[in-house]
Each structure stands twice: as structure tokens, then as C-alpha cells.
Amino acid sequence: MDLNIKLSRRAFAGTMGAATLASLAACGGGAATGGSTEASASGSAAEGTKKVTMITDTGGVNDQSFNELSWKGMQQLGSDLGWDVSYIESKQDSDYMTNLDKAVDDGSDLIWGVGFAMGEAVENAANSNPDVKFAIIDNIYENNPSNLTGVAFKQEECSFAVGYVAARMTTSGKVGFVGGIDSEIMQAFEQGYYAGIEYANKEQGLSVTYEGQWAESFGDAAKGKAIAQSQIADGCDVLYHAAGGTGTGMIEACDEAGVYAIGVDQDQAHLAPKAVITSALKRVDQAIYQISQQLISGEKEGGTNVTLGAAEDAVGIAETHDLLPDGVYNDALAVVEKIKKGEIVVPKNADELKSFIASL
Amino acid sequence: MLTNLLLLIGITLMYSTPLVFGALGGVISERSGVTNIGIEGMMVIGAIAGAATSYFTNNPWIAFLVAGLSGGLVALLHAVASVSFAADQTVSGVAINLLAPGIALFVCRRLFDGAAMTPIVAKLPKIFGESAFAGTAYAGLNLNITTVLALVATLAVWFVLYKTKWGLRVRAVGEHPAAADTLGINVYKTRYICVILSGVFAGFGGASMTIAIISQFTQTAISGHGFIALAAVIFGKWTPQGAYGACLLFGCTQALTILLGGGSFPVPSTILAMLPYAMTIIVLILFVGRSAAPKADGVPYIKGSR
Structure with a gap:
């Protein structure tokens, strides 16, 4: 904390009274010029250096998830291009507006919001600061x-x-899916997963079946565990989740029952090294790295949404594959490559899945 | 069929365990006349204390005890405010509920390099060993040891409240503290002990989530369990056995939503999501009847006041 206060004091000292700010930083959003010394060094280096700031959601910058990965992408911008990068942590939802304002006052050229929870706050900030660029993850x-x-x-x-990996790894011929709250976006996880299973069935001559269930919650670990237990009792021996905190319960159940689990968003192997065989990755760091450059250079105009996929190296599977035979891992990478080239067009809802299966 | 039945029992017991501890805390505190809205917050503190201690000592039993003690410590705040200072007990409880998640997150960030969740920690054992029956229909019956402890605790609380002199005094203090006071019962001391005990139980409840059901603390590990436990207290007419039954009912409805929502003929999850609430209302109307709180529940006792 001491370090943070000192740093923010230095960063803001020119504009306002240092004392007020130290107290602001201490009790308010907890601003920190991240990357500490390295960031300020590159900041003073060249004329025309771009300043990029990211605002974390309430998870904080070391959340072992989106915020941490976003910051990794930011740091890459700092080291590769010499940009002045920093982050501001949000302690609670009401900090979003304040932190966005703070980033604007700080003279940022581009401000990133991390996480859909910040959606409205970022939109408001963008409306009231038309000459600053904004972008938001997820x-x-x-x-x-x-x-x-x-x-x-x-x-x-x-x-x-x-x-695809699940279908290759099951020995019972049955795999499961635990979802958070059913919605159009969440459907893409489920239907894409099923499509991968069908694809493996066709390619390998398997007949793997699947079942899925929604927990109607992203934070109920006990429920995730219970759903997983019921699927395991039903014969499933590879389970995939797209359910946030509910999913930790699923991984726990798999670990206890000695069946395989598949993580989501980040490499979740550390949660159960003996159970998690792979994870479906969203490469948030790549998104930040690429989109920041495109926005700053003017190659991409704001005012639109971008959806990144395998073609942009923004989604994929985890590098950890200690529990996977090399053949399966390499085949899975080959599948990602085919998606990248457009040879496989992945369905994202139930109707598209039907026509996908028909086209196999 | 047998598989589903065993699964139903297993899930019911797993789901209800943290609730039972929370509800026992609620019963003890409220029987002595102190409303304890802060059960949720005390459970959160127990959850982080349990997970963090288990991580650093690698001994889940010590962690379980520390979780109870930390819950008791937070409850002490509630006791000071509501017994000694005769403050509004609801306000004090709400304050604890607001404070606790903040403290938990702060402690977690300090101890684990700024992470909002702990790493995976050592868990309490299961009654038949770590992976007994794994892969068989009986897997669900390999209960967490906390489930057994919850039942034992319920019996103990029942015994103490109804079969011992001290239990009679607790109930007297909750019904009519002035009368108890004239008979030489120390109302303040009794209430202090009961409120602290309620925190200890709530702490156990939090830990039975983070070092038994799952094996890490996350921000959502305890989300609303304390409030469901309080509902169970009212539902169970402020008795330990009634609250235990209510928690089982809540657990059972959750298990039903899971079993009905899976398999070959899934019921839409949105319909199932309302099942616990619908069933609670039905049971409340048909079987429970009138539920009356202890007379002096929520009323601070001031010596000599009329």
C-alpha cells in the first residue's frame, strides 16, 4: 500500500494537492501507476508516447483471471512499444465511474474497461469524453x-x-457440460462444445453422447458440485464448465470422483492438477495487445464491436496438457488451426448445431 | 432409480451442511433474545479464516477451529454493540454483513499476493476416506465429515437448550430477561455467551463450505447462505431440530432441481430455479403453521427499565 500511495502521489502531484490525493488514493479507488518504475521510465522516454490505462473490475489486478491477463497484455504494450501503461483497481462497483474519470484526467489516449460488469460505466464515460478512446473486454x-x-x-x-478433446478422452462414451446462467452468449459455449464432440465422433468413428445443465447461477459452488455429481453418476467422465464460481464446484467434484474436468476462460489446471486435462482459453492479453495498437494507429475506428476468435489467436486451448496424450493435444491444435483457416465454421446456437451435424 | 435416490440424499446433505451450522448459530443467539442478522457475515469470515489457515498449516482441523474462533470474534463485536450498548441489533448485524466481505477480501489480498481467491487448500476428510466408492452409485453417501458434525452439533444444541439448567436460563433470558434477572440470572453474560457461540457456529458453517465442499475461498463461496440459514431458523420455529429440518428441506429442493434438470428429460432450468421458493411457501402454509419468535428477541435489555 505504501508503495501505491507514493506512486500515485508522484503521478498526480502536478495537477492537484498532493495531500488530498494521497488520502484519495488510500481510501478511494486505490490508484496505482502499475508496472511501477518501468512504466514511468518509458513514459518520459519519447515524445508521442501513448498513454493507455486499464480499469480492473472488482476482482483486482491479481485475480488469476481476466484482469491479470489484461494487465499482461498491457505490459506487453509497454515493453514492445514503449507506451506508458498503467492500471487502476476498482474495489467495488461504484468505483468504476470514479476510476474512469481519473484515467481521463490522467491524460490517457486509450482507456480499457475489463469485464462486462463495467459496461454501462464505460459507455457513460465514452459519451462524456468524446475525444478519449475507450474499449471494453467481454x-x-x-x-x-x-x-x-x-x-x-x-x-x-x-x-x-x-x-473435441473431451470426446477423445472419455472412456465411458458420455461427457457433460455445466453452464452458468442460460443466455445467448452462454449458449455459444454449450453448442460449440457439442459441435466439437460431434466432429470428433465423425472424425474418429466414435459415438460419444453428451448432456448439459444450467445452474442458473455463476456463484454457487455447491450447486456446481452437485450437478457434476449427478452427471458423473449418470456415467459422464469428462466435464466442461462455463459457470465461473459455480464451476469451481464442478472441478472439485471431478477431482473427488477421479474423472476429467475441463476449465474455461483461463488455464485452470492449478485448481486440480490431477483432474483438469485442458481449458478453453480466451486470450484477453492478445485482444488488448492487438486492439490497442489498431485503435491508437487509427487502423480501426471506434464505434463498433469486434469479436475475436481463433483467426486472431484470441481463443484456443491451454498449454498445460500433462494429462493429455501428445496425439490428442496435437490433434486438438490441428482442429484450432482448421477453425483459424475457416475450414470449420463453429455453430453458436442450437439451430446452427443441427445444420452443422447434418453437414458433417 | 437407486442411483438417483442416493444422489438425492447425498446432495441434500452436502448442500444443507453450511446452512445447518448457520441456522444453529441463529437459534442460539435468538433464543437468548439477540437477533443476529450478521450470520452471513460471520460465515464469510469463517470461510476465509478456514481456507487461509488450512493453506498455511496444511491442517484442516486446526483451520476448522480457527474458523469458529474468528466467527466468534466477529460475533463479539455484535455482542458488544447489542448487549452492552443496547444498540439496534438489526443495524449491528447489517454492519457486520457489509464489513465481513470487505475484511475477507482484504485479508485474502494481503495473504495471497493480491489474489481475490485462495489457492487450493487441504480439505477435511470424508467419512469413508478420500475417494471411497468413487465411480459407484454410493459415491454420494461418502459424506463430508462436516455433515456428521452438523448433526452432532444440532443434537448438542438441542440437549443444552432443553435438558440443562443453563439451557433453561438461556430460554428464560430470551423470553423475559427482567424476570430472569430478578431470579439472579446474569442476562448480559448469558447473552454474550450465546451471541459468541452463534458466531462460532456460523464460522464453522463458512469453513464447511471452503474446506469441505470446495477447497478454496472465493468471493462467491458464501453468497446468501447466512440469510437462508436465518430463514431456516424462523421456518424451524427457533428450535435446533426444526431449523435442521428446514435446512434439509432447502437442501432437498436444490437436489431436486438438479436431478430434474439433468438426464434425458430435463425440465427447463428457469422453471426449476423457482422450485425451492415455491416448495418453501407450500410447506410453510401446509405443515408449519404459526411460528412465534422468543418474546424478547431483538429487544436490548436495560437493567431496571420497565
């Missing part, structure tokens, strides 16, 4: 202000790849 809008870019991921594509 949220899309119906009517973007011209300076706001929404970034989403083709979750069906990474789900397809892990579905």
Missing part, C-alpha cells in the same frame, strides 16, 4: 458511441476445441 453494445469499441470472444471456437 462486452458489446447495440449503439456504440463513436469512441467506444466493444471486444467479445468467439467462445464457441475454444469450446469446440475442448469438446
